[in-house]
Amino acid sequence: MNKPATPLPATAPPVLVLPAQGQGDKDNDGPGKPDSARQLVLGLLFGVVFGFLLQKSGVAKYEVLMGQFLLTDFTVIKVMLAAIIVGMVGIFSLRALGLVELHVKPTRYAANIAGGLLFGVGLGVLGYCPGTGVVALGQGNYDSIAGILGLLAGSYFYAETSGYLASTIQKFGNRGGIMLPDLLGIPLAMFLAAFVPLLVLGLLIVAKLAP
Amino acid sequence: MQQASGSWSPYLVGTLIGLLSMATFYFSNKPLSVSTAYARLAGLVGNLFFRGHTENLKFYQDKKPKIEWGVMLGFGMLLGAFIAAVTGGEINAAWVPALWEDRFGADVALRLGVAFVGGAILAYGARLAGGCTSGHGISGALQLSVSSWIALACFFASAVATAHLLYRF
Numbered sequence: 001m002n003k004p005a006t007p008l009p010a011t012a013p014p015v016l017v018l019p020a021q022g023q024g025d026k027d028n029d030g031p032g033k034p035d036s037a038r039q040l041v042l043g044l045l046f047g048v049v050f051g052f053l054l055q056k057s058g059v060a061k062y063e064v065l066m067g068q069f070l071l072t073d074f075t076v077i078k079v080m081l082a083a084i085i086v087g088m089v090g091i092f093s094l095r096a097l098g099l100v101e102l103h104v105k106p107t108r109y110a111a112n113i114a115g116g117l118l119f120g121v122g123l124g125v126l127g128y129c130p131g132t133g134v135v136a137l138g139q140g141n142y143d144s145i146a147g148i149l150g151l152l153a154g155s156y157f158y159a160e161t162s163g164y165l166a167s168t169i170q171k172f173g174n175r176g177g178i179m180l181p182d183l184l185g186i187p188l189a190m191f192l193a194a195f196v197p198l199l200v201l202g203l204l205i206v207a208k209l210a211p
Numbered sequence: 212m213q214q215a216s217g218s219w220s221p222y223l224v225g226t227l228i229g230l231l232s233m234a235t236f237y238f239s240n241k242p243l244s245v246s247t248a249y250a251r252l253a254g255l256v257g258n259l260f261f262r263g264h265t266e267n268l269k270f271y272q273d274k275k276p277k278i279e280w281g282v283m284l285g286f287g288m289l290l291g292a293f294i295a296a297v298t299g300g301e302i303n304a305a306w307v308p309a310l311w312e313d314r315f316g317a318d319v320a321l322r323l324g325v326a327f328v329g330g331a332i333l334a335y336g337a338r339l340a341g342g343c344t345s346g347h348g349i350s351g352a353l354q355l356s357v358s359s360w361i362a363l364a365c366f367f368a369s370a371v372a373t374a375h376l377l378y379r380f
Contacts, residue, residue: 034277034279035280039239039280040278040280040283042235042239043241043279043280043282043284043287044283044284044287044290045287046234046239046243046284046287047285047286047288047289047290047291048288048290048294049231049287049291050284050288050291051288051289051290051293051295052292052294053224053228054224054228054288054292055292056217056218056219056224056295056299057216057217057219057224057225058216058218058221059217060292061216061217062308062309063216063308063309063310064216064217066374066378069367069370069373070374070378073216075216075217075221078222078225079224079225080225081225082221082222082225082226082228083225083228083229083349084225084349084352085353086225086229087228087229087230087349087350088353088355089229090229090230090232090233091232091236094236094237099237100233100236100237100240103236103242103350103354104351104354104355104356105342105346105347105358105359106341106358107356107357107361108341108358109361111339111341112340112341112358112361113362114339115335115336115340115341115362115365116361116362116363116364116365117336117365117368117369118336118339118340119333119336119337119340119343119365119366119369120336120366120367120368120369120370120371121332121369121373122329122330122332122333122334122337123329123333123344123366123369123370123373124370124372124376124377125325125326125328125329125332125373125377126325126329126332126333129245129333129343130245130249130333130334130344131245132344134285134288134289135288135289135291135292137289138290138291138292138293138296139293139295139296139301139302139303140302140305141303141305142304142305142306143305143306143307143308143326145323146324146326146327146330147327148249148330149327149330150327150328150329150330150332150333151246151249151330151331151334152249152253152330152334153331153334154330154331154332154333154335155250155252155253155254156253156256156257157334158250158334159250159253159254159265159268159270159338160268162269162338163268169339177356178356179354179357180355180356180357180360183357192355195355203222207222
């Protein structure tokens with residue numbers, strides 16, 4: 001995807017104050033390779049923006065998330081669909097320009113389905129998701145403290161069982177980092193040309209039926 | 212457009228989260244995701260008590276318990292939410308949500324106990340599925356990841372069933 005690099009003259013002004021970093025730095029999880037101070041500061045700043053936006057949308061209120069699952073409040077679907085549509089067009093455009101690389105999670109059918117169903121039970125029982133749980137604490141919903149402690153405990157318990165899971169459920173239906181157009185066997189651009197309008201239509205229908 | 216549920220329009224917030232997503236890919240080479248940060252923090256706590264054991268767990272050989280980009284994102288979210296709530300006059304200072312109280316009463320211990328269990332199930336499910344509402348639901352879905360669309364459908368179906376069991380029977 002990257003255009004052949006033309007060497008810039010030494011006097012060329014920097015295009016951006018913060019240059020895109022980490023191309024090829026696919027996984028920062030390697031031992032003894034801590035994130036740079038720049039990455040840590042960026043993480044904090046992006047987090048402040050993300051937390052601010054989630055609070056403003058109201059999705060971190062127990063009543064709003066539960067309202068979505070009781071099908072009486074459609075705020076969560078509106079926020080998510082709008083984010084997916086804008087992000088999808090944006091990320092694939094940046095990728096076409098060679099400016100970003102994708103990070104597609106591996107598909108493991110059994111684990112995705114079993115984990116997804118379990119996650120949904122947790123959502124219904126807690127009434128916050130891992131992200132909005134933090135936001136709920138920030139806006140003074142203190143029951144999220146118990147939820148956060150439960151998230152820490154559940155994460156550690158998962159790690160305890162991770163060796164067993166890797167040799168059982170995670171082996172079933174392991175397909176690697178496949179994307180929707182791969183499933184249908186059609187080119188990415190063609191898929192996007194149909195799928196993005198479909199998502200927009202979906203959002204318009206939700207907006208019409210549940211204003 | 213004024214919404215009853217939030218002070219900003221969900222379409223505006225969603226659009227801005229989509230743009231934020233582009234920024235995290237461009238500047239940090241990372242998708243927005245939250246749940247792994249809990250696992251890393253849990254590993255750091257585990258290191259305090261059973262260091263050798265924690266480090267030997269398969270999961271923590273791939274995802275080292277450490278303060279990295281995602282953990283900083285989580286701390287930032289707490290700060291950002293606090294700023295938004297204070298400036299918007301929306302600090303709740305409540306231990307039991309109103310909807311919960313209407314249905315199950317004002318007992319704080321009951322709500323906290325159930326929230327703890329819910330959080331633990333949520334984390335186990337997120338790790339097994341490979342992500343949460345952010346990592347799969349937004350970042351994975353917008354990249355057309357098959358795993359994310361499957362996980363998102365399962366999240367939603369199962370949460371609708373659970374919420375109806377709790378509130379409609």
